[in-house]
Amino acid sequence: MILLHRLDPAADGPTNMAADELLAEGLPAGGIAMRFYGWSEPTLSLGAFQRFDERREVPGLATLPVVRRPSGGGAILHGTDLTYAVAVCRSHPWGETAQRLYDAVHGAAVELLRGLSLAPRLVEAGGPTPVAGREPYLCFDRRSPGDVVVEGDKVLGSAQRRHRAAVVQHGSLLLRRAAHGAGIEDFLGRGVDLPSLCRDWVAGVAAAAGADPRPDMRPAGEASGEAWRAAVGRYRDDGWTRRR
Amino acid sequence: MAALKFAPSHEWIRIEESPAAGSVATIGISSYAVEALTDLVFMQLPQVGRRVKAGESFGEIESVKAVSDLYAPVGGEIVEVNTALPGSLDTLASDPYGKGWVAKLRIDDPKELDKLLDQAAYDASVGRK
Numbered sequence: 090m091i092l093l094h095r096l097d098p099a100a101d102g103p104t105n106m107a108a109d110e111l112l113a114e115g116l117p118a119g120g121i122a123m124r125f126y127g128w129s130e131p132t133l134s135l136g137a138f139q140r141f142d143e144r145r146e147v148p149g150l151a152t153l154p155v156v157r158r159p160s161g162g163g164a165i166l167h168g169t170d171l172t173y174a175v176a177v178c179r180s181h182p183w184g185e186t187a188q189r190l191y192d193a194v195h196g197a198a199v200e201l202l203r204g205l206s207l208a209p210r211l212v213e214a215g216g217p218t219p220v221a222g223r224e225p226y227l228c229f230d231r232r233s234p235g236d237v238v239v240e241g242d243k244v245l246g247s248a249q250r251r252h253r254a255a256v257v258q259h260g261s262l263l264l265r266r267a268a269h270g271a272g273i274e275d276f277l278g279r280g281v282d283l284p285s286l287c288r289d290w291v292a293g294v295a296a297a298a299g300a301d302p303r304p305d306m307r308p309a310g311e312a313s314g315e316a317w318r319a320a321v322g323r324y325r326d327d328g329w330t331r332r333r
Numbered sequence: 334m335a336a337l338k339f340a341p342s343h344e345w346i347r348i349e350e351s352p353a354a355g356s357v358a359t360i361g362i363s364s365y366a367v368e369a370l371t372d373l374v375f376m377q378l379p380q381v382g383r384r385v386k387a388g389e390s391f392g393e394i395e396s397v398k399a400v401s402d403l404y405a406p407v408g409g410e411i412v413e414v415n416t417a418l419p420g421s422l423d424t425l426a427s428d429p430y431g432k433g434w435v436a437k438l439r440i441d442d443p444k445e446l447d448k449l450l451d452q453a454a455y456d457a458s459v460g461r462k
Binding site: 136137138159160161162185186187188191224233235247248249250251252253256 | 342369370371372374375377388393395396397398399400401402404
């Protein structure tokens with residue numbers, strides 16, 4: 090089994106969402122693909138069913154570029170985070186339930202942060218059941234089982250889109266303080282080397298999967314032709330962004 | 334009560350009479366899928382009158398961790414939706430094959446039902462006896 094991985098250049102919201110959506114394309118059977126990326130400008134990403142206009146009720150969000158994710162969960166203010174996406178086939182053991190992939194990637198992140206001398210913990214199950222429409226608007230103000238917390242601040246949250254053939258999970262590791270709380274560089278008191286961080290995170294995920302990590306040499310986007318253009322167009326479409 | 338049939342994507346379908354083109358079938362989500370999703374928070378129902386093909390997404394459901402598509406087990410026209418469901422998503426877990434129904438579909442081609450799994454085959458496919 091192989092784990093293809095890459096660190097992509099920063100891009101805008103629609104480009105990033107399209108790249109996530111197509112991450113599973115051409116993936117070898119049983120394989121895993123993981124990409125890391127940044128954002129070319131501060132951007133607000135909304136969960137698939139969050140209300141577009143509700144962002145105006147949170148200070149500082151109203152004027153930001155907005156992209157709507159295919160996944161659920163709360164809104165994320167990107168720009169001081171490292172974002173990742175991981176894709177597995179539905180037939181992969183990690184594709185069976187939402188929690189398995191979540192636990193695998195977040196478990197590797199916990200080990201990664203421990204290696205940086207932080208003291209992360211996973212939010213345990215058994216908390217209050219979320220009530221639809223009454224959750225905080227921002228992802229990092231929410232807590233669900235498997236979220237990664239350092240000193241009480243959530244630093245990593247993720248969400249999935251489960252397609253017929255593949256599961257794509259993406260998430261945000263907070264590097265520096267944003268609207269919600271401190272990031273890992275705030276706790277460390279120094280910057281982190283992103284390529285090293287990504288490489289070590291991949292190594293942890295690959296070890297958990299029993300997979301062989303290999304650089305992803307597949308050309309992102311352009312090679313996918315029509316599918317790529319359609320996906321980018323969909324995420325640029327106001328009808329999608331303002332669907333709710 | 335008529336027997337259920339299942340799609341590999343975990344939707345069930347029930348038709349109450351000898352299926353023919355134009356027969357109305359009820360569709361929903363299997364208990365296995367509902368348990369796997371956990372903590373449901375939102376559901377997007379299809380529009381009544383919408384036509385769908387077999388295997389086409391006709392709705393979406395969000396749990397705390399994931400958004401999943403709902404796929405039509407067979408093709409046809411949506412003639413009714415369970416409008417009470419999005420406001421009481423617990424029903425999907427408490428009564429997945431009864432009050433937790435999602436939509437009713439006027440089927441185009443009853444032969445498409447032959448491609449679906451019966452209860453025993455579906456249970457085996459998800460590791461349940």
